[in-house]
Amino acid sequence: MRLPLAIPVIAGSLALILSACGGSTPDGEGGSATSGTLRVVAGFYPLAYAAEQVGGDSVEVINLTPPGGEAHDLELSPQQVAEIGEADLVLYIPGFQPALDEAIAQVAPDRALNVTEALTLLPAEDHAHEGETSHEGEEPHADEHSTLDGDPHVWLNPLNMATIGDEIATRLTALNSSGAFAAGAQALTESMNALNEEWAQGTAECRSRDLVVSHEAFGYLAAQYDFAQIGIAGLSPDAEPSPARIAEVADLVRERGVTTIYYETLVDPSVAETLAAETGATTAILDPLEGLLEGSTGDYVTGMQANLAEVRAGQGCS
Amino acid sequence: MGMLGYDFMQRALIAAALIGLIAPLIGVFLVQRRLALLGDGMGHVALTGVGLAFLTGLAPVPTALVVAALGALVLELVRAKSRTAGDLALALVFYGGIAGGVMLTSLASGKASTALNQYLFGSLSTVATEDIAWLVGAGALVVIILLIFGREMFAMTLDPDVAHVQGIRTTRLGILLTVLAAVTVVIGMRTVGLLLVSAIMIVPVAAAQQFTGSFRATALVAVGLGLVCSLAGLTTSFTLDVPPGPTIVLLALAVFLVAAVTAYPVRRRRQRHPHPAEEHHHG
Numbered sequence: 001m002r003l004p005l006a007i008p009v010i011a012g013s014l015a016l017i018l019s020a021c022g023g024s025t026p027d028g029e030g031g032s033a034t035s036g037t038l039r040v041v042a043g044f045y046p047l048a049y050a051a052e053q054v055g056g057d058s059v060e061v062i063n064l065t066p067p068g069g070e071a072h073d074l075e076l077s078p079q080q081v082a083e084i085g086e087a088d089l090v091l092y093i094p095g096f097q098p099a100l101d102e103a104i105a106q107v108a109p110d111r112a113l114n115v116t117e118a119l120t121l122l123p124a125e126d127h128a129h130e131g132e133t134s135h136e137g138e139e140p141h142a143d144e145h146s147t148l149d150g151d152p153h154v155w156l157n158p159l160n161m162a163t164i165g166d167e168i169a170t171r172l173t174a175l176n177s178s179g180a181f182a183a184g185a186q187a188l189t190e191s192m193n194a195l196n197e198e199w200a201q202g203t204a205e206c207r208s209r210d211l212v213v214s215h216e217a218f219g220y221l222a223a224q225y226d227f228a229q230i231g232i233a234g235l236s237p238d239a240e241p242s243p244a245r246i247a248e249v250a251d252l253v254r255e256r257g258v259t260t261i262y263y264e265t266l267v268d269p270s271v272a273e274t275l276a277a278e279t280g281a282t283t284a285i286l287d288p289l290e291g292l293l294e295g296s297t298g299d300y301v302t303g304m305q306a307n308l309a310e311v312r313a314g315q316g317c318s
Numbered sequence: 319m320g321m322l323g324y325d326f327m328q329r330a331l332i333a334a335a336l337i338g339l340i341a342p343l344i345g346v347f348l349v350q351r352r353l354a355l356l357g358d359g360m361g362h363v364a365l366t367g368v369g370l371a372f373l374t375g376l377a378p379v380p381t382a383l384v385v386a387a388l389g390a391l392v393l394e395l396v397r398a399k400s401r402t403a404g405d406l407a408l409a410l411v412f413y414g415g416i417a418g419g420v421m422l423t424s425l426a427s428g429k430a431s432t433a434l435n436q437y438l439f440g441s442l443s444t445v446a447t448e449d450i451a452w453l454v455g456a457g458a459l460v461v462i463i464l465l466i467f468g469r470e471m472f473a474m475t476l477d478p479d480v481a482h483v484q485g486i487r488t489t490r491l492g493i494l495l496t497v498l499a500a501v502t503v504v505i506g507m508r509t510v511g512l513l514l515v516s517a518i519m520i521v522p523v524a525a526a527q528q529f530t531g532s533f534r535a536t537a538l539v540a541v542g543l544g545l546v547c548s549l550a551g552l553t554t555s556f557t558l559d560v561p562p563g564p565t566i567v568l569l570a571l572a573v574f575l576v577a578a579v580t581a582y583p584v585r586r587r588r589q590r591h592p593h594p595a596e597e598h599h600h601g
Binding site: 270273277278 | 321324325326327330440441442443444445446552555556557558559560561562
């Protein structure tokens with residue numbers, strides 16, 4: 001395989017061409033290939049976090065989703081499309097952010113990394129077919145630009161984050177072999193293993209293993225730590241929930257003695273509140289970590305630790 | 319458990335009934351004035367209000383209410399003063415509202431423009447007790463204003479020039495009506511969703527017009543249809559496990575279709591022989 005060696009050459013020359021075209025680009029002179037710093041554009045926060053951990057000071061990471069923005073609904077400004085065009089590596093999950101998929105197809109088809117390629121995906125289940133979850137995770141399609149054939153919320157399992165880090169390291173090393181990317185990936189893997197251990201121990205003994213969430217973002221987390229995810233709305237946070245579904249979940253909550261209904265930081269809590277008022281349960285925030293809140297000083301690890309605390313309290317873990 | 323065993327369904331049924339009663343009352347005037355798309359338009363003007371609230375730190379919903387009311391005022395002034403047709407004036411305000419909302423939101427600390435949605439769009443599935451209070455308030459406002467000004471508003475919508483000659487202050491009355499509609503839309507979209515409130519203002523009126531002659535009869539039949547469609551649609555949505563807003567709107571459209579088809583022969587006869595009893599006197 002000689003192809004990977006060609007990528008830095010193409011990427012470098014493209015960066016030079018593009019920076020030559022855009023005379024107003026502040027760091028246009030020199031270009032990324034010669035300055036030694038690789039430019040990585042990430043679709044949203046967890047991918048940016050992984051790239052920062054792997055790349056350290058040798059990469060400049062740009063996160064396209066603004067703080068407080070909903071990652072699903074990303075809209076790109078012309079400047080951001082230019083940044084994608086100038087990037088050495090673009091990290092994305094196909095189908096998760098349609099605007100980014102389109103931009104990649106237009107300006108960076110050869111420099112994009114579909115971070116789910118090395119992962120085993122869970123099926124994207126329709127909420128109406130709860131209980132038929134026995135089918136095996138399906139392999140992703142080879143076609144990088146098609147929508148993802150499975151649940152996209154892969155980053156909520158720390159071990160997946162470690163795998164994503166390894167993938168990023170492989171690509172970055174191909175771009176610049178002098179970088180210490182393998183060491184960065186190793187450090188990320190260690191911290192993700194520690195986080196996984198913390199979660200596994202923290203959720204080993206719980207009163208309830210039914211995780212009732214406002215939208216089904218927590219499939220990988222639930223699968224990893226032996227919870228059953230019960231989503232009120234489906235995979236997309238915007239869908240209007242049907243009254244019958246709310247009634248069905250309300251019955252389930254009462255029947256199984258669920259005491260906490262989780263909603264997300266960036267999505268309207270009214271569905272969770274309706275269900276909580278219906279059943280006498282309380283609500284709590286579970287952060288899908290698609291983005292950080294404005295002014296947040298935490299990172300992926302502290303976010304997952306905060307989630308662990310919420311789950312331990314809500315599920316009665318000892 | 320049956321539908322009524324759930325508190326949230328009881329609230330949804332009350333909210334559906336309220337919106338089914340209030341919205342067509344306003345809608346019958348809007349249809350007469352050729353402003354059938356006002357609901358959607360005002361819903362988007364409210365976006366500017368939320369964008370403004372993001373930028374200034376004001377409370378989103380009251381700001382949206384005020385901005386939508388101001389948008390309604392601008393709409394009426396454009397209509398009255400510049401001799402612009404109603405639908406054109408509406409289009410101007412509508413597009414200005416969307417552009418303003420998206421622009422102001424993007425200026426406000428890099429929020430995604432879709433952050434607007436959660437402040438604006440409710441659903442019958444998630445009606446809260448305070449939402450019902452808002453709807454009752456809007457309904458009371460609509461009924462009181464129509465009781466006081468309904469007759470004059472009817473004269474104005476029928477023929478503004480004649481009404482003006484009769485001494486009715488048509489511009490002020492037009493502003494009052496449009497502002498009332500804007501307030502109803504914003505409260506309705508917040509509680510039951512924009513699609514539902516703007517459609518249930520208009521579709522039952524369109525259906526009622528098919529087989530009623532007078533304004534009063536159209537209004538009464540439209541309110542009846544609005545109520546029946548809302549409640550039947552919500553019940554259907556619960557039974558079939560589908561979202562309530564679209565179910566109610568599609569049901570209302572089906573009623574319109576049936577009304578249009580069955581009333582067609584009647585209307586054709588009327589058109590061929592308009593008011594046969596009067597022909598002797600005038601003809």
